[in-house]
Amino acid sequence: MDDLAELGQQLRVDAVRAAAAAGSGHPTSSMSAADLMAVLLARYLRYDFDTTQHPGNDHLIFSKGHASPLLYAMLVAADAISDEELLTFREAESRLEGHPTPQLPGVDVATGSLGQGLPIGTGLALAGRRLDEIDYRVWVLCGDSELAEGSMWEAFEHAGHAGLDNLIAVVDVNRLGQRGPTRHGWDTAAYARRIGAFGWHTVEIDGHDIDEIDRAYAEALATAGRPTAILARTRKGRGVESVEDQEGKHGKPLPDTDEAVAELGGRRYARVRVADPLPAPERMPLDTTSLKLSTYEPGTEVATRTAFGETLAALGDARSDVVVLDGEVSDSTRTRYFAQAHPDRFFQCYIAEQQLVAAAVGMQVRGWIPYVSTFAAFLSRAHDFVRMAAVSGADLRVNGSHAGVSIGPDGPSQMGLEDLAAYRALWRSTVLYPCDANQTAHLTAALADLSGISYLRTTRGDTPVLYSPEETFPIGGSKVLRSSPDDQVTIVAAGITVFEALTAADRLADAGIAARVIDLYSVKPVDTATLHQAAADTGRIVTVEDHWPQGGLGDAVLDAFVGAVEPPLFAKLGVLALPGSATPAEQLWHAGIDADAVADAATALAAQ
Structure with a gap:
């Protein structure tokens, strides 16, 4: 136990040194949890730093990502990085960023946006229990400040209901947040009552007592059928009088590094041999069969959400690594087809969109192929999780159904009208908006092998099938539906507005105006070559x-x-005003995006 206490001091010293070298960082937040992490590293964590993809490795998530100096000090102690690299903290080109990212061994996901580590850990624990069937443990270091985040309570509810006894939340209750005391201070009993109500086993300890920490971890591992939350009373800046439990010291290097190191007993150079993971079988070879997509007859009418759901079920038949997560709208999103065919790989996350996305992020860490689905409008609640998933380099496939005003009388609360913008803005993202069932089927299947964040927008109502099942739809492509050497204007549309554009082109033809129509189903990346050719040929572009x-x-x-x-003349049609309740046709008219509005815009542009 004396050695563990010394290791805790070493972690504090190295955290202080890292922040001092950077001239910034969060050493005091690291110092409070140092004893907790020393015991974990030396006695309970099972991890092979030379084989980071070992299926039996435990997973450690620093939900309080600002305590990254502590994590990096742990990696030094585990001989996973050098002391020289530790002192590159926050430098350009360093792997040791201000908040952890998966550039480092043992780091699965980027953290730092508080409230995300436990929901993602819940997804990892679900994967361990229901998918991998491997006895790895998921340890999540949480801060007491982030317990104010609603996403934490979505995770507590989900993990408790699922009985994830392979999930251990270690809560560093150091009383002080960024600007002063936290809501409950050191009242660990208040946290225990709340977390316990969600079905968790809770343990309250002195987070600087090595014996209590050790017993708490052992108790967590001995608890069956319930996740465990260890609520540890700690002191921010522990061990250095000038900052210990002092307000106004958050996010700053210590005033005198040499004096602080001396007060902590000087540098230590211990190296810890972290326990090996338990033997675990490699995942069975991917079970792939020839994918048999549903096909749809041109001229019939099928909703793209239906084609999406049927394609997911077919993907599940063909690939054993595909999983689907839904936010209690599977009847509407049509993910129920997958749930019926592959219940072992379907995850109902209920109306908890943050946990929905977070669980998928956790599952993809383990190599699963997650598809996430809910109404486009409701995905906005989880957008920070998607943003951080992009920072993590995660591979996610997100479906937003019931998009736009075309859903009809449900009104604006149900209409995704910001989703294309939100997903276009993400790093490494792909944004697709199919107009018909065959197009949807091909694009849904293509996402399985696509890296990064991909977003597929689907439509509620039935739409005409335009394309034959044999048609191909490369990502980054488009389809020219009408074209002639005499075209005077180009209409670019996607999804539901493709049909308005085609109707408008017919009306324009009756008026003597030849219009080219482009189905730009790939909104990001766009088919620049086709657009430039259209601009060169017609000189005018209307988007709708x-x-x-x-x-x-x-x-x-x-x-x-x-x-x-020489850019083309341009007219951009989008939803003009806040919609109310009306029929789909009335909604398109009111929004100024129906065939008449498109024809009027094209006529005005052609006259210029």
């Missing part, structure tokens, strides 16, 4: 989308002409 005018299809097309010497 069931989305606010900002950030969606129209802006994607405009971006394709940034730097162009």
Whole structure:
């Protein structure tokens, strides 16, 4: 136990040194949890730092990602990084960023946006129990400040209900947040009552007492059928009088590094041999069969959400690594087809969109292929999780159904009108908006092998099937549906507005105006070559989308002409006003994106 106490001091010293070298960081937040992590590292964590993909490795998530100096000090002690690298903390090109990212061994996901580690850990624990069937443990270091986040309580509820006894939350209750005391201070009993109500086993301890920490971890591992939360009373800045439990010291290097190191007993150089993971079988070879997509007869009418659901079920037949997560709207999103065919790989996350996305992030860490689905409008609640998933380099496939005003009388609370903009703005993202069932089937299947964050927008109502089942739809492509050498204007649409564009083209033809129609189903990346050719041929482009005018299809097309010497004349149609309840046709008219509005815009542009 004396050695563990010394290791805790070593972690404190190295955290102080790292922040001092950087001139910034969060050493005091690291110092409070140092004893907790010393015991974990030396006695309970099972991890092979030379084989980071070992299926039996435990998973450690620093939900309080600002305590990264502590994590990096642990990696030094485990001989996973050098002391020299430790002192590159926060430097350009260093792997040791201000908050952890998966560049480092043992780091599965990026953290730092508080409230995300435990929900993601819940997804990892679900994967261990229901998918991998491997007895790895998921340890999550949480801060007491982040217990104010609603996402934490979505995770407590989900993990408790699922009985995830392979999940241990270690809560560093150091009383002080960024600007002063936390809501409950050191009242660990208040946290225990709340967390316990969600079905968790709770243990309250002195987070600086090595014996109590050791017993708490042993108790957590001996608890069956319930996850465990260890609520540890600690002191921020522990061990250095000038900062210990002092307000106003958050996020700052210590005033005198040499004096602080001396007060902590000087440098230590211990190295810990972390326990090996238990033997675990490699996942069975991927069970792939020839994918048999549903096919849809041109001229019939099928909702793209239906084609999405049927394709998921077919993917589940063909690939044993595909999993689907839904937010209690599987009847509407049509993910029920997958749930019926593959109940062992379907996860009901209920109306908890943050946990929905977080669970998928956790599952993809273990190599599963998650598809996440709910209404496009409700995904906005989880957007920070998607943003951080992009920082993590995670591979997620997100479906937003019931998008746009075309859903009809449900009204604006149910209408995703910002989703294309939100997903276009993400790093390494792909944004797709199919208009018919065969197109949807091909694009849904293509996402399985796509890296990064991908977003597929689907429509509630039945729409005509335009394309044959044999048609191909490469990501980054488009389809030219009408074209002639005499075209005077180009209409670019996607999804529901493709049909408005085709109707408008017919009306324009009756008026003597030849219009080219492009189905720009790949909103990011866009088919720049086809757009530039259309601009060269017609000189005029009208875009029309069931989305606010900002950030969606129209802006994607405009971006394709940034730097162009002679950009085309341009008209951008999007939803003009806040919708209410009305029929789909009335909604399109009210929004100014129906065939008449498109024809009027094209006529005005052609006259210029």
